[in-house]
Amino acid sequence: MLKEKEQEGKDRKAKNMMENREQELEVMKNAILDSTKVELSEIPEVDPIVADVLKDALFTEALRIKNLEIHMTPKDGNSLFRSVSRLVYGTEDLHSEVRRETV
Numbered sequence: 001m002l003k004e005k006e007q008e009g010k011d012r013k014a015k016n017m018m019e020n021r022e023q024e025l026e027v028m029k030n031a032i033l034d035s036t037k038v039e040l041s042e043i044p045e046v047d048p049i050v051a052d053v054l055k056d057a058l059f060t061e062a063l064r065i066k067n068l069e070i071h072m073t074p075k076d077g078n079s080l081f082r083s084v085s086r087l088v089y090g091t092e093d094l095h096s097e098v099r100r101e102t103v
Contacts, residue, residue: 021066 063069071086073079081095081102088098 025062025065 073082078095081099082092085095085098086092
């Protein structure tokens with residue numbers, strides 16, 4: 001019962017933090033929009049490759065704001081186990097132990 005209440009408190013705190021972050025992002029977005037006042041017809045055509053790079057950069061920035069980041073892993077068939085190892089042990093080096101325990 002005590003653990004449930006502790007978890008509820010943690011969940012509530014995390015939810016409040018997310019709501020605060022979302023409000024901060026909304027304020028920042030509105031400030032940017034108010035400062036630019038650009039009509040869609042005034043935006044030049046963007047090369048699709050440049051558009052993809054911009055999307056990636058915006059996504060990476062959104063993750064950074066939430067204290068998240070993307071970790072690249074080798075394409076060796078162990079990416080799931082490397083990810084679990086990083087989350088549980090703080091390193092990808094124990095991926096073979098994670099695989100052994102789960103398969």
